[in-house]
Amino acid sequence: MSPVADTTEQFTTDDLAEFTRESSAATALGALALVWVALSVLSLVGVGGIVPPLRELVMVLAVYAGLVFAIGALWRYSKSDALLIVGVMLALYVVFGVAMVVFLELPLNGLVNTLRRITFLSAVYAMLVLALNLHWGYTGLFNIGVAGFMAIGVYTMAIISGPELGLGLPLPLGIVGGVLASALVGLIAALPALRLDADYLAIVTVAFSEIIRLTLNSSVFAEMTLFGTTVGTGGGQGIRTPENPIRAIFYTDPGDTSAGLTPVGDVLFEVTGSLKVFLVSGVGIRDSVVIGLAYVIALVAIVAAFYWLLRRIGNSPFGRVLKAIREDEMVANSLGKDTQLFKIKTFMVGCALMGLAGILWRGSTGFTIPSDYMPIQTFYIFLALIIGGAGSNTGSVLGGIVFATLLFEGPPQLARIIPVLLDDLFGLQITDAPNTSIEAIAPLSSLDVTPFIAYSLENISTLRFIFLGVLIVYLMQNRPEGLLGHRKESAAAVDLSAGRNGGGDRE
Amino acid sequence: MVTVSESPRESGETAETADRADATATHDTDYPLRVEGLRKEFGGITAVDGATFEVEAGSLTGLIGPNGAGKSTTFNCITGIYEPTDGAVYFDGEDVTGLEPYQVAQRGLVRTFQIARELGEMTVLENVMLAPRDQRGEALWRSVTPGVRGGVVEQEAEVRDRAWEMLEFFEIDHLAEEFAGNLSGGQRKLLEMARVLMTDPEMVLLDEPLAGVNPSLENKLLDHIHDLRADGYTFLLVEHDMEVIMENCEHVIVMHQGSVLAEGDAEDIRSNESVIEAYLGEDV
Numbered sequence: 001m002s003p004v005a006d007t008t009e010q011f012t013t014d015d016l017a018e019f020t021r022e023s024s025a026a027t028a029l030g031a032l033a034l035v036w037v038a039l040s041v042l043s044l045v046g047v048g049g050i051v052p053p054l055r056e057l058v059m060v061l062a063v064y065a066g067l068v069f070a071i072g073a074l075w076r077y078s079k080s081d082a083l084l085i086v087g088v089m090l091a092l093y094v095v096f097g098v099a100m101v102v103f104l105e106l107p108l109n110g111l112v113n114t115l116r117r118i119t120f121l122s123a124v125y126a127m128l129v130l131a132l133n134l135h136w137g138y139t140g141l142f143n144i145g146v147a148g149f150m151a152i153g154v155y156t157m158a159i160i161s162g163p164e165l166g167l168g169l170p171l172p173l174g175i176v177g178g179v180l181a182s183a184l185v186g187l188i189a190a191l192p193a194l195r196l197d198a199d200y201l202a203i204v205t206v207a208f209s210e211i212i213r214l215t216l217n218s219s220v221f222a223e224m225t226l227f228g229t230t231v232g233t234g235g236g237q238g239i240r241t242p243e244n245p246i247r248a249i250f251y252t253d254p255g256d257t258s259a260g261l262t263p264v265g266d267v268l269f270e271v272t273g274s275l276k277v278f279l280v281s282g283v284g285i286r287d288s289v290v291i292g293l294a295y296v297i298a299l300v301a302i303v304a305a306f307y308w309l310l311r312r313i314g315n316s317p318f319g320r321v322l323k324a325i326r327e328d329e330m331v332a333n334s335l336g337k338d339t340q341l342f343k344i345k346t347f348m349v350g351c352a353l354m355g356l357a358g359i360l361w362r363g364s365t366g367f368t369i370p371s372d373y374m375p376i377q378t379f380y381i382f383l384a385l386i387i388g389g390a391g392s393n394t395g396s397v398l399g400g401i402v403f404a405t406l407l408f409e410g411p412p413q414l415a416r417i418i419p420v421l422l423d424d425l426f427g428l429q430i431t432d433a434p435n436t437s438i439e440a441i442a443p444l445s446s447l448d449v450t451p452f453i454a455y456s457l458e459n460i461s462t463l464r465f466i467f468l469g470v471l472i473v474y475l476m477q478n479r480p481e482g483l484l485g486h487r488k489e490s491a492a493a494v495d496l497s498a499g500r501n502g503g504g505d506r507e
Numbered sequence: 508m509v510t511v512s513e514s515p516r517e518s519g520e521t522a523e524t525a526d527r528a529d530a531t532a533t534h535d536t537d538y539p540l541r542v543e544g545l546r547k548e549f550g551g552i553t554a555v556d557g558a559t560f561e562v563e564a565g566s567l568t569g570l571i572g573p574n575g576a577g578k579s580t581t582f583n584c585i586t587g588i589y590e591p592t593d594g595a596v597y598f599d600g601e602d603v604t605g606l607e608p609y610q611v612a613q614r615g616l617v618r619t620f621q622i623a624r625e626l627g628e629m630t631v632l633e634n635v636m637l638a639p640r641d642q643r644g645e646a647l648w649r650s651v652t653p654g655v656r657g658g659v660v661e662q663e664a665e666v667r668d669r670a671w672e673m674l675e676f677f678e679i680d681h682l683a684e685e686f687a688g689n690l691s692g693g694q695r696k697l698l699e700m701a702r703v704l705m706t707d708p709e710m711v712l713l714d715e716p717l718a719g720v721n722p723s724l725e726n727k728l729l730d731h732i733h734d735l736r737a738d739g740y741t742f743l744l745v746e747h748d749m750e751v752i753m754e755n756c757e758h759v760i761v762m763h764q765g766s767v768l769a770e771g772d773a774e775d776i777r778s779n780e781s782v783i784e785a786y787l788g789e790d791v
Contacts, residue, residue: 312651316659317636317644317666320629324637327626334586334620335638335706336612337645345647391628491633493644493656493663497684 025068032062053424056102063098067091081394088398092118092405096413103417108275113289114413116296118405123299124361125408126400128381130306130393131353136382137390138314139346140326142202145189146354147377148209149182151370153355154362155216156181158239163255165223165232171242175359182355183348185212190347194340206375217370238369241362246295250287299360303397306353310393311489313349320491322346323391376465380408383472389482392489399482407468415460422453433458539564539710539741540585540616545594547580554580556765557594562710562758567732567742569756571749573786577765578745579621582714586618587611599709613640615709619716621745623695627688631679631698634687635670638705642666670705677701677731693724700731710741717751729755749786753777761785 039055074087093115100106100114128146135141159166161174185208193204215221215233222235233239247254250265261269268290275284285293313319324332325339333339362368380403387407388399419430433454434440440455456463475482490496540562547555555577562568572578583589585596587608595604598616612618626634644650644659674680677697682690687698696716703711713732717725733755736742746752752759753773761769761776763785769776776782 309651312656313647316650316656317642317663318647318650320633320637321645323629323633324626327628328624330588330608331620331624331626332637333608334588334612334618335702336609336617336640337637338607338609342645349647491629492636492667493650493660494667496630496632496636496667498667 025065025072029062029065029069032058032065036062050425053421057421057425060098060102064095067094085394085397085401089119089122089401092122092401096405099413099417103420109285109289112285112293116289116292118409119296120292120299121404121409122401123296123303124357125381125384125404126303126397127306127357127360128354129384129388129396129400129403130303130310131350131357132381132385133390133393133396134310134313134322134346134353135350137385137392137396138319138326139322139343140198141194141343141347141350142198143205143347143350144202144375144378144382145205145207145209146381147373147375148205148212149186149351149354150358150362150377151209151212151216151373152185153178153182153358154241154368155233155239156355157359157363158241158368159231159233161242162240163242164240165230165234166239166242167229167231171245174242175356178359178363179352179355182358183352186348186351187344189351190344194343194347206378209373209375209378213370213373216373233370236370238367240367241365244291244295244364246298247291249294250291295364302360306357307393307397310396314393314489314491316491316493318342323491326391380468383407383468385482386472386475386480387482389484392482392484394489395482395484398484402483407471408464411460411464411467415457418453418457428453430454430457537564538562539599540743541597542581542585543595543597545581545584545596546592547577547584547589548592553765555584555591558762558766559594560760560767560770562741562743564741565736565739566758567736567744567756568758568760569752570743570745570760570762571747571752572762572768574747575764576762576785578747578762579714581762582618582712582745585611586616586712612706612708615707616712617703617706617708617710618712619699619703619714621714621718623692623699625687625690625695625698628686630684631674631687631690632667632670632683634698635673635701635705636663636666638702639666639669640706673701673705693720696720696724696728700728704735704740708740710743713742713744715745715747717746717748725751 036055036058039051039058042051043055071088071091074084078084078087096114096118097111100111104110106114128150132143132146135143155178157171157174157178160169160177161167161171166174189204189208190201193201217236218233219235221233222237223230223232225231243254245254248262250262250268251257251259252262253259269287272285272290273287314322321332321337321339321342324335324337325342329339332342362372384399384403385396386399387403388397389395422428422430428450430450430453434451437455440452443449443451538561542561543559545555545558546553558577558581570578570581580589584591587603587606587610590605595602597603598611598614601614603611603614603616626637629637643662644656649655649659671680671683674683677700679690679694679697679701682694687695690698700713700716716728716732720728729751732742732744744752744756753776757772759771759773759776760767761779761782763781768785769779769782771779
C-alpha cells in the first residue's frame with residue numbers, strides 16, 4: 001500500500017483521534033502541571049488553608065490527564081490489540097489506585113481489594129460481552145435474555161454439585177452440566193424464534209429469561225425430594241454454590257479453613273500478610289483477598305481463552321457466514337449457506353458461553369439468588385457491548401472493562417471520595433443523608449447544599465442507573481459504532497491482502 | 508486484468524467441480540433448467556399462471572415481459588425464495604421444486620438480485636470470499652479445532668487467490684478492502700456478479716442486472732456476460748428493456764400475465780403479433 005493510501009486509512013478507519021483528543025489531553029496535562037508547581041511553591045512558603053488539598057487534587061488530575069494522553073497514543077499507534085487491552089486495564093488501575101490512596105488513604109489491603117474487585121468485574125463482563133458479541137455483533141441475533149442463560153448455567157451447576165439442595169456430584173461435572181444446559185435451553189428458545197425475524201427472537205429471549213427467573217424464584221421448586229435426595233432451586237432464598245475450587249491452592253480442605261494450609265498457602269499468606277510497605281495499617285493483605293486475587297488471575301486466563309475461541313470463530317469461513325447473515329440473510333441463503341443451521345449453532349455456542357460466564361461469576365461467590373438475573377443485567381451487558389463496539393472482539397473486552405470499572409464501579413467509589421474532597425477543600429461536612437428528596441431539596445432555598453449532596457451520594461446507585469440510560473441514548477445518537485468504531489476484523493482464516501498478484505493499479 | 512481463458516472457472520477447479528461434471532454427464536445436460544406448469548398465487552392474485560419453458564445449456568436466454576408479467580416471481584419460485592403453488596422446476600434432471608434457496612444454490616443454480624444486495628459492513632473481498640461452495644471452514648468445529656484448522660487455512664488461501672482474480676476480472680480489485688457499503692451503484696452490480704460467479708455455478712439467473720446502470724457500465728457488464736458465456740456458463744437474464752434482450756440473447760422467452768406468451772430467437776419475437784400487442788398494451 002502506498003503512503004497516500006495509508007494516510008487516508010488513518011483518518012477514515014482510525015477515527016479514534018476524535019474520541020481521545022490527544023492534543024487537548026496534552027494541553028490539560030501542561031496546564032495542570034503548571035498549576036501544581038504554583039500550588040507547591042505556595043504551600044512550601046507556608047500558605048495553608050485550601051492550598052494543600054487543592055495541590056493534591058491538581059496532582060491527581062494531572063496524573064489522569066497524563067493517562068488519557070498515554071492511552072490515546074497507545075490507541076492510535078498500537079498495532080497489538082492485547083497491548084491495548086492491557087494498557088487500558090493498567091491505566092484504570094492507576095485511576096482507581098491514585099484516588100484511593102490520595103483521598104481515602106486506603107491501606108494496602110483495601111487498595112488491593114479494590115483493584116481485585118474491578119478486575120473481577122471486568123473479567124466477568126468481558127466474557128459475557130464476548131458471548132453476546134457472537135450473537136449480536138457477529139450474527140445480528142438480538143438476544144436480550146442473556147441473564148436467563150446465565151441463570152440456567154449457575155443453577156444447573158449448583159443443583160448438580162452444590163453443597164445443599166444439590167446432588168453433591170463433582171464440580172467439573174456441574175460446570176459441564178451447566179454449560180450444556182444453557183446451550184440446550186438456547187436451542188429450545190431459538191428453534192421457534194430463529195425462523196422469524198430478529199424482533200421475535202428478542203421478544204422470545206427476554207420472555208424466556210423472565211420465565212427462568214420467576215421459575216427459580218417460585219417456592220414450588222424450592223425444595224423437593226427425588227429418590228431420597230433433596231434437590232431444588234431454593235426459591236427466593238437462593239441456592240448455595242460449591243466452594244470456589246481456587247481455595248484448594250491454599251487450604252488442604254477447601255471447605256474448612258481450620259484444617260490447615262497447603263505449603264503454597266503457608267508461604268504465600270506469610271508473605272502477603274507481612275506486606276506493610278506503605279500506609280501502614282497494621283495488616284498486610286488479608287488471606288481472603290489473596291484467595292480472591294488468585295481467582296481473578298484464573299478468570300483473566302479464562303477471558304483470554306474466550307477471546308481466542310471467539311476470534312477463531314470470527315476469523316474463519318464460519319464467521320464470514322455469520323457476518324453475512326447479519327448483513328443480509330437472504331443473500332447468504334441464496335449463495336448456498338444453510339443460514340438456519342448457522343444461526344442455531346451460533347446461538348447455542350453463545351448461550352453455552354453465557355452459562356459458563358455466569359458460573360464463573362455468580363457461581364463463585366458462595367450463593368446466588370434469582371434477583372441476580374434481572375433483565376437489567378442483560379441491559380448492562382448490552383451497554384458494555386455498545387460502548388466497546390459491536391462486531392469487534394477486542395472492542396467487546398474493552399467495553400466490558402470500561403463498563404465494569406468506570407461506569408459500574410466508578411460512581412460508588414466517587415461517592416466515597418466526594419465527601420472527603422468537599423471537607424478538605426471547603427470544610428463542608430457531609431453528614432447523614434435525609435430520608436426523602438423533599439428534605440434534600442428544601443434546604444437548597446436557604447443555600448444549604450449539604451443535605452442535597454448527601455442525599456445524592458446516598459442514592460448513587462439509582463443515579464448511576466439514570467446516568468447509564470442517558471449515556472446509552474447519547475451513544476446511540478452520536479457514536480453507535482462504539483469505542484473501536486467500524487473496525488475491520490477480517491472474517492477469514494488467512495491474511496487477505498497477501499493474495500493480490502501483480503498489485504495492479506492501486507492508488 | 509485476466510483474460511477470459513484464465514477465467515475463475517478453470518483456476519478454481521477443485522475436486523467437487525470434477526465430481527459435479529461426472530454427475531451432470533448422466534443427466535440431460537442439454538437443457539439444465541426446465542420449468543413445467545409453474546403456478547404461484549398470492550391470496551387471490553395469480554402472479555405466475557402455468558409458465559413452462561426450458562433453458563439450453565451454455566445459452567444466454569432472455570426472459571422479458573411487461574411489468575407484472577410474473578418474471579420476478581418466476582425467478583423467486585425457481586430459486587426457492589417462494590414455494591410454487593403448483594408445477595415443477597427441474598435442474599440438471601433433478602426436481603428442485605420447493606427446495607430452500609440454499610439447497611438450490613448448492614446444486615449450482617444461483618441468482619443475483621434486482622437491487623444489488625451487497626453485504627455492507629463486510630469488505631468487498633469478504634463478500635466475494637463468502638460465496639464458494641463446500642468451504643471446509645464453514646463447519647464450526649473445523650474452524651476452531653487446532654490441527655484440523657490447517658486444512659481450513661489451506662483452502663482459505665485458495666479461495667482468497669481466486670477472489671482476487673475474480674475482482675481483477677471485474678476490475679474492482681482496487682476496492683477489495685473497502686466496505687461493500689461504500690461502493691457506488693454500478694460497482695455493487697459488478698460485485699454481485701463476482702460473488703455469484705465465485706460459487707462456481709452451472710447456471711446463473713440474472714435479475715435485471717442492468718437496471719439503473721449507465722450506458723458505459725451496461726456495455727461492460729454485457730461484455731462480461733458474453734465472455735463468461737463463451738466460457739461455458741449458462742445465463743437466464745430477466746430484463747424489461749426489449750432492446751437489451753433482442754441484441755444480446757439468442758433465445759428469448761416472453762412472459763405475459765403469468766404465462767409464456769412466445770418463445771424463439773430475436774427475429775421471431777420481433778415479428779410476433781401477440782408480443783407487440785402485449786407490449787403496446789392493446790386489447791387482443
